[in-house]
Amino acid sequence: MSMNRRDFLAAGGAAVAGTALLPGLKLIELAQARSPDEAVTSLHRWGLLIDASQCATGCDACVTACHEENGVTDEGNPATDAQWIRKVTLKDKQTGFVQTLPMMCLHCEHPPCVDVCPTGASFKRADGIVLVDKHICIGCRYCMMACPYKARSFIHENITDQKHNAPRGKGTVESCTLCVHKVDRGDGTTACAEACTKEGHQAILFGDLKDPNSEISMRLAAQPSKQIRADLGLNTGVRYQNI
């Protein structure tokens, strides 16, 4: 990944600041301990690495955990109910080999949903998380059509009993937020990754793609991985292995 001049200067400035700190306190620890009144920066880019070979057929712990964490409810309309994450089954017709993997918003570096949004509601945060600002979303659903991954859902019903960290309401579009409230809190994981690890599958790894020492960066550097529809040149923040 090439670095533009601005990123280079920002990283350089931070590195200089890091050297003046107490010995033992590394820059990354300092950065992750962002206080609640500091803005997010492009020093991080959050992403997921999903190992499809570890994803168990029939297990939907990630889907359940996500929908529990974010209060995504079943409204009894399967055709239109919101899905922030779903399990996809792939079958090789020639060999009969079947595998499953979770799909969600892939948090593109160049998100088509942001390009088409007429109000600026669909946006990418400095740390790479693609979100919908429901305050200014008019529910036109252009982003749903633009997304090549079918990651977004529209809310058709009045919603009550929302979670405190995930406001949801009729007439707006929504999708995976990469558990942005957990990221901002410094949990260092997402509900889906947490649930997958708890189930013992370890198929989902959350981390900082811009930190060369993070587990996700080291695995991406050492092992083969794929972007889904890499031909679109979107540089997804969620990457897959063994598909």
Added chain:
Amino acid sequence: MGLLAAGMLAVAGPAGASDKDASAKAGRVPTPVIKVHKGDKCVEPTEVMRRDHMNMILHQRDETMHRGIRSSKHSLKECINCHADPVTNSVLGPEGFCEACHTYAAVSMDCFSCHTPTAESKAAALGDGDRLLNMIQNGRRAPEVRP
């Protein structure tokens, strides 16, 4: 003109009239029920809050949504945590802190078509033990615990 002045007084009633004014028109002008359950002062003086709370929430909304700033001083979540009725655990309802006044002033509010009107439980607000343990193990600073 007199009618206009009376109208302005009625609007000013819940929004900054002095005690003297309030007592002068008590009995003739209905006033909203404002129940304050916690603390002796808000994050800003009462007069400022009555006039400008919507601007503060609007400003904080953009800061949180787009820049990830989650300080609690002007956040809607903290408004609700402090002002929720202890019985209903909500800022809505006939005597709820938000709804009582907004109904009186005939000003609609859209916050609660998406945001929950209920206060967070204390355990949820502070985070569970596992999370703190994770943070300590990962060498991160635990979040500031607010009273």
